[in-house]
Amino acid sequence: MSSRGSLCVLICVFCFCCALKRKDVQELTVTGEDLKDCGKQEKVCVTSSDDCLAASDVLAATPESFVNMSCHFLEDAESFTCRWIQLSDVRTESDFIFRRADEVYCPSILNYFSHFNLIIKSKSVVSQKEQFSEVYPVIIKEIVQAPRPVITSVNVTDSSVNVTWNGGKIQVTKCRIRYKHLNTESWTETADFPASDESLFVIEGLQAFSEYRLSVSCFHGNSRWSDWSDETRVKTSESPPSASLSLSYHLASDGNSGVRQLLLLWKALDVTDARGLVRGYEVSYMPTKQPSLKKTFNTTELKAVVRVTAEEYEVTVWANNSAGRSPHRRLRVDASRSQDVRSVKGLWVYSDGSSLRIRWERDFSAVNVSEFAIEWSAETNPIRKHWQRVDGSTFTTRLTGIEPDEIYTISVYPVYDSLCGPPTSISADLQHGALLDLVRFRLVNLTQSSLAVQWTWKEAKPRVNVLQYRLVLEGAHGNESLSVSPDKQQHSFDQLHANAKYSIYIQGETTTGNFSKASLDVNTPLIDYDEMMRFAVPVILLLLVFGIFSVSSRTVFREYFFPIVANPRYSLIGRWLLNPHLKGNGKICVLKLESSFQFDQQEKNFIQVERRVSLISEHQEVIPSKISTTGEGTTLWKPNSDALAPSSLPEYVDLPLLADDSDYVQTGHISSVAQTSD
Known part of the structure; x- marks a missing residue:
């Protein structure tokens, strides 16, 4: 908008304001002693001698400046009062001019049987400009008003008020009472009731221990209702509480x-x-x-x-x-069952003029909260506690009555009908707000696509009144911001870009602006260690499994598809087939029993002699025969790895090769041996 246009708007507004006339309720009361005559003008009475000059002139009336005029006459006080609305843009002073058709004695013009014409004159205090109302004919007996009652006493109970008043010198015929609760604007009026000699009335149905204002108005004959008496304040007495907690x-x-x-x-x-x-x-x-x-x-x-x-x-x-x-x-x-009821989160407080403003997080979705209970007390007087309740949909409130030099402890309880959560508390004063400072802002984790920061809250008096702290992440691909509170000490940012630069800082908000509390600059890695391990470990395991499978499959496949064929060179039969010119050895080595055992009694043992014919070649040695017991006796000799040679036994004898039969041995001697020869 141009400067010329702005000037035109201001001029229009000024002219409009000047065109508006101020509405003032004017009231003027006079008695016979206030009236003055105008000398030769015997039909005129005025309240100011300066008005006599204009009394004989024809007055130019401006009735639009005098609106809603009404007058009444108090017979006991012999006073005449008029009220009207003065439409004027300046301050004015008003006077009455009384005219009658016949001569009048001014001090006695105000009586029950009098009648006259009334003109109201108003004069500007600044410009001295005069304005006159139109002529109002007045008949006194038609505007007589009952005298204003005076309340003399009140007696209260827990639900009623007994009112007594004085109606004045004139006997009134009926009265009425109006009353209202101290905290309301509307009045309640009783029905008209006949006036008694005692001038007494009882107001029923009031609230116990409540303060009321009341006043009385009365009526006399054919007169007008009196003005309301001066308001009287009363308070009903106590009664037992009507509701449970x-x-x-x-x-x-x-x-x-x-x-x-x-x-x-x-x-x-x-x-x-x-x-x-x-x-x-x-x-x-x-x-x-x-x-x-x-x-x-x-x-x-x-x-x-x-x-x-x-x-x-x-x-x-x-x-x-x-x-x-x-x-x-x-x-x-x-009490044997545990409760899983959450406390409020994100509690913060800051000073707001002469009060403290507290707030908490809105995302309280565990259960439906019916209301929040706020408790606060000064550290110097912890016994005196203050309480405030707010609706469950409210997440901020103002604490009033805060002393400037006091430190307050503030607690908030979530209430769920018959259950409540544990309190969340914070300390604050009027100068600094929350008595907490944020320190040790640091990076705790950094990956290719995420980072985590951590900080610590310390009890201290901050330099400024902080409305809130915010954690801000700035990067080439966008910004993120969130509010932080004392119950939050770390945060992780996800879905970041690899090999990118980011700035993270804590920002404090005040009424005069924002400031940076702490900041960090980081670069996300191109490939992080965890990702490398996630890739390398499966590859190594896959190679290991493949190697094991290759080795084992080679052995298995070879066993099934390429079996090992026996070499005849290492077989006795094979040797015999390859070299049939073998000679049998008919000798056998037998252990001489007398050299090993001493027998005190006749014992019989069954000895089986096995003939083993060795097929020897020129380069082979003869393997001795095996002798074993087959009865209850003890084995005399068994070949093993250490006793393959006959020389390891005590003594051997050469016997002829026995036939395929057996005989008993008594006292260590062989009874009969069948000898066979090749």
Whole structure:
């Protein structure tokens, strides 16, 4: 838009504003003592002597400047009052001009039987410009108004107010009362009721321990209703609370001892339900199977922590005020069952003027949260706790009443009807916001397609009030950003590009701008170690399996398709076939038994003598025959690797070759031997 166009717009706006006339409600009250005569003008009375000069003139009326005028006369005070709306763009002063057709005595013109014409004159305070209303005919007896009542006393109960008032010197015939709750804008009016000598009325159906404003108006004969009396503030008395508490609980394990901590959390009653000032709460709990172990205690807090064992408990809570206690709220808690109830995540706080603003993450999807309970207290006065409840769809709220030099501990509890989660806490003050600082920002893992960073939160007073911290990743292929909070200490970025440069930094946001808290520059590798190992290990295993298969398959294939053929040179039969000119050796070596055993009694042993004919060649030695026992006796000699030569035995004898029969040996001598020869 050009400068000329802007100037035209400003001029139009200025002209429009100047054309608007200000609407002011004007009211002027006069008595007979305020009226003055105008000398020779005996039919005129004025409130200012300066108006007498214009009284005989023809006045130019501007009725559009005087709107919604009404007048009334108070008989007991002999006062005349008019109200109207003045349409003017400047401040004005107003006067009355009274005219009658006959002569008038000005101090007595205001009486019950009087009548006259009224003109209102307004004069600009700045320009002294005068404006006159049109002529209003006035008949006093038609505008008489009952006197304004004065409330003299009120008596209250928990649901009613007894009002007494004074109606003035004139006897009124009927009255009415209006009242409203202190926190509402609309009034409630009673029906008209006849006035009594006591001027007394009782307002029923009020809320206990509630503050009201009320006023009275009365009527006399054919007069007008009086103005409302001055407002009187009253407060009904207390009554026992009408509603039970909203109670929820959380179970936390206390190590391996079997003892658990039961957190009880309840909501303060609304004013309409509390019906008074709640002075404390009564809590009782007992094992359902052991009622004799019932315990009861009182507290002024909105939470309590008790130690229980792994069994079922019955918990009851009441609210108390000076008039009594509320209906009980009872829960059955199975302390043997664990609870998987999440706490809020992403809790952060910063200063916002004279208050603290807290917020937490929105993605709270474990269960439906009915509301959040916020608890905060100053470190110098931890006993005095403040509570606030917000709806389950709300994820931010403002904490008011914060002292400038105090450090506050703030906790947020998620509430799910009768269950609640563990608290998430943070410390803050009005100057710095959250008393946490982010340090030790570092890279913990880097691959071809991902990286991971880590940081640490430290309790400290930061230099500035940080609205939030954000983790930012910048690269040639795009940017990523996310909010970080004290419950988050590391993050991984995936789907990155290989052999690419990235910048990672923590950014703090303030009301005046952003600043970089810590930063890192990294390059992703072209091929990372894990990828190499994923490729190399299968290849090595494949080669190893292929080698084993090749070696084993060669042996197997050779055995099935290329079997080993026996060499005749190493076979006795083969040798005999190749060299048939062999000679049999008819000698056998026999162990002489007398040299090895001494027999005290007659024993019989069966000896089988096996004739073994050796087929020897010129280069072969004769293998001795084998002798063994076949009865109950002991083996006399067995050939082995160390006793192939006959010389290893004590003594041998040469016997003729026996036939294929056997005989018994007695006392170490062979009874008969059949000799055969080649």
